[in-house]
Amino acid sequence: MNPGLHATALIADDEDAMRAQLRSRLREAWPALEIVAEAANGVEAIALAGQHQPDIVFLDIRMPGLSGIEAARMLFNRCHLVFVTAYDQYAIEAFEQGALDYLLKPAGGERLKTTCARLQTMIGKKPANIEHQLSALLAGHGGAAGTAAKPEYLRWIQAVVGTSLRMISTREVLFFRADEKYTRVQTQQSEVLIRKTLKELADELDPDEFWRIHRSTLVRVDAIQEVTRDLRGRQMVKVRGFDEELEVSRGNAHLFQQM
């Protein structure tokens, strides 16, 4: 522990009260540490780090513009990084595993002293290469939010209704049906036309969410109530809460074979 060692630092947090807090706690724990700049978002953090070349950057994880982890990817080989978070279970586990330095808000006490002591031993040395850990963290972080792992399918249909652009969740849609140049989007409560063709929709939608049962029909699998055969032997799909039945073309009859 060498509180007299001079070093420079940057604090990045979108809440100014939290920046003030870290600044005052650092003053107690490490008086010779000079805070050269404060940033209110990830983009600013990168710009100010470039301008001031600090030895250390304290990065809040959740920030507008660029998250702390995204900003870290651009800074890790230029300065020592410490992540700061109030609560982020997933990230904290990853930090532990990757031996990355982090602080929990409100930062202070023994924990902050330990972090400062560790930083002091590293001043003047080349920062560790943590690119690998950061990439894993970014991938996992996205996955935790439920987006990164799967390819991104279309989840909202944009339709012009009157003068506004309505966003219809695919979970609301019962089926799509080709209607000349347009496609009809049927929900339980409304029926709207969009310009996207059925082919384009079929390419963009999750194939497990919507099945193509006919050249002109894409039906939401979860909405199917039952499949019956009509008098001419055609399979007809009945969707929940809707009277019209949808024909299954012979080529797609395999979708509903008895299991």
Added chain:
Amino acid sequence: MNKMNETEGGGASHQAGSWPEVAAAIGKVWWSFFDWLAQVEWKRLAVICVLLMIFLSILRASHLAICLILLSLGLKVLAGGKRKAELEARAASSHLDQESLERRLVEAQMAVLQAQVEPHFLFNTLALIGQLIETDPPQAARVHEHLIDYLRATLPQMKARASGTLARQITLSRAYLAIMQARMKARLAVSIDVPAEIESASFPTMMLQILIENAIKHGLEPKIEGGRIDIRASVERNVLQLEVIDDGVGFNPRSGEGVGLTNVRERLHILYGTRAQLVIEAPAEGGTRALIRLPYTPDIFAGGAV
């Protein structure tokens, strides 16, 4: 996957004549007769047969009656049992649908209870209060009070029964917004425009809050300069409309709907059927506009709502 299995409908295709409509009508009559036959009790069938016999012999057509009766009995013996089992299975499955609807309601309620207090929000707010105690004690006390109001309305154990009014929901959201303003400072502007006379209307819990949290989390927090959120309520022709409008970063059509909106949609459907609506729009000037429409009930006994 059993719902996808075909329902047996064989034996009818030979009736499809050149006029599909006529054939369809005949088919319909035939199948309803067949279904009746399959389900009717033997005793009753016997009585009907005797009556039919008497009636048709008065019309001097007893051989027709015998044909009809033999045909009915034959069908009943040969195919009735199977058809009956099938019809019973179908009735059971629609009963299951009803049960699954009820189960979904319970699940939706559970999810809403669990999804309420985001730990991130709670820890950040507590960290802020800690800092304010040192630098601005009166402000710390205010944020602390807002947090208590918010938790009181949100924590399942503390949920009062009479929480289903618009006024109650707005009070909760005001507390939340005040905390977010203390944290985001100039990055968050709020306006609430709800006429006092409709505040007693019943309104399901947490729905306004979910729309507001979405607007902040997905619209305004990610936007560097922040923005504003407008909450408006109005009544027109007995329909209560509640809008939450933000001028944030707008919507990614490839991001999932999220637990919150799904929950609102499900509960609206279960509570009001097709009389309620959740609409999400992307205004031309940017941001997101979310609105809920539901039947207006200026109810002094409000609280029965979920």
